Amino acid sequence: MSVEYKYHPKKQATIVTAPFSGGQPKGGVELGPEYILKAGFQEQLQSLGWNVELENPLESTNYEKSKSDDKDEYGIKNTKIVSECCEKIHNSVKGIANNGRLPITVGGDHSIGTATVSAMLAHNPDTCILWVDAHADINTPKTTDSGNLHGCPLSFVMGLDSDSYPEEFSWVPQLLKANKIAYIGLRDVDDGEKRILKENNIAAFSMYHIDKYGIGQVVDMALNKINPDRDCPIHLSYDVDAIDPSFVPATGTRVEGGLTLREGLFVAEAVAETGLLSSLDIVETNPLLGENDNHVLDTVSAACAIGRCALGQTLL
């Protein structure tokens, strides 16, 4: 009995490539989409019965040249180019969703969460967000220590500390409410982020909760918080660093003590099983950070497997 995708009964999807690295300092994460496609990602999804197209909203953007050492008054880096690329990805993802296809955005770094989350909420305001990550990515310009925008995408879509945003980000619709986002896999959360999670009563399940309750219960608990009647579309934003670096080594901000590969894939399977998946991000694959070919292969394979599981591969 395979699952019926409530929002995508015709099983049509579009892979949005986001070869972008401006949200963090390490080179190579912009190669993620190329490696993932070369591994056969599109064909793999097609063999699951999906019709899969490709779209690259950054095709004509020479963003590498626009990266600079400039920082704004809060120390935020690359504001102009991150905003510009995010706006293009936002328009692309929103258009695909409005055309009835399921957008799968393949990064690139997680700063593109600003684009995809805001696009899916603009498409359907009932959308809830499941953020699978070692990190909370909810710093504001006022709380960030690093100044890297891949640590900030969620604050911008929630409008937290909005007086401190770089002016380039004024296009971002602040549509995300605190009761529509849940985290799974957290283990490296900055102090300012912990305060934000607490103050806004955001559902945050860390590795501690996964050890205590098991991954199956944790996914249920997370969905109970943000989608209690199981009737809202789900945007799954998957940072591959949620999975332990022993399985997924080629990523920019590795944190030990993560999900096993099976736990990581289970999250995608459990979302698939709800039939409510409406969009997916797979981010932070950095093929240049593997110490050897196997590191790269393992990471790219895991990224592909996350996508296949979310699109129903392992549901019988």
Ligand SMILES: NC(=[NH2+])NCCC[C@H](N)C(=O)O
């Ligand atoms: N998408 C990620 N890998 N984010 C890592 C963020 C790390 C740290 N919290 C920061 O704000 O810089």
Ligand SMILES: [Mn+2]
């Ligand atoms: Mn992360």
Ligand SMILES: [Mn+2]
């Ligand atoms: Mn992230």
